[in-house]
Amino acid sequence: MIKKLLIAYDGSDSAKAAFNLAIDLAEKYGAELHVLAVARPPEFGSEVETEAVIDNSRRHYTHLLQPLKSQIAGLTAHFEVMVGHPAESIVLYAEDHDIDHIVIGHRGHSLFERWLLGSVARQVIAYAPCSVTVVRG
Numbered sequence: 001m002i003k004k005l006l007i008a009y010d011g012s013d014s015a016k017a018a019f020n021l022a023i024d025l026a027e028k029y030g031a032e033l034h035v036l037a038v039a040r041p042p043e044f045g046s047e048v049e050t051e052a053v054i055d056n057s058r059r060h061y062t063h064l065l066q067p068l069k070s071q072i073a074g075l076t077a078h079f080e081v082m083v084g085h086p087a088e089s090i091v092l093y094a095e096d097h098d099i100d101h102i103v104i105g106h107r108g109h110s111l112f113e114r115w116l117l118g119s120v121a122r123q124v125i126a127y128a129p130c131s132v133t134v135v136r137g
Helices: 013-029 047-069 086-096 111-117 120-127
Strands: 004-008 032-039 077-083 101-106 131-136
Touching: 004 013, 004 086, 013 032, 013 101, 013 131, 032 047, 032 086, 047 077, 077 086, 086 101, 086 120, 101 120, 120 131
Parallel strands: 004 032, 004 101, 032 077, 101 131
Antiparallel strands: none
């Protein structure tokens, strides 16, 4: 039984499809819905530049999540923007909030990109404390 459902959202087509599936699951199981966007900090830069990029990213994701709130009727929902590595932040959020199920989109990178970098979805599957559904966009 799913009581707490986490959707990792970045605005991509696969994230939109994952969001729709998460709403369906939350409605079916009467689950609490958690919507998480993760702003990745820059790899390099001065402290002032890094803070500016993080602030801009937070505003971007907060604005990105706003229209989703109107699509959730009758569900208990929580929206949050975190800063950090996406896969790590998703797994930590799931652990901290006792999430039963994660729904995440997969962007479908090329084989070389997946081999070189791995994918967020693959990393979440490997380390999540609960079941994970991956939706291809």
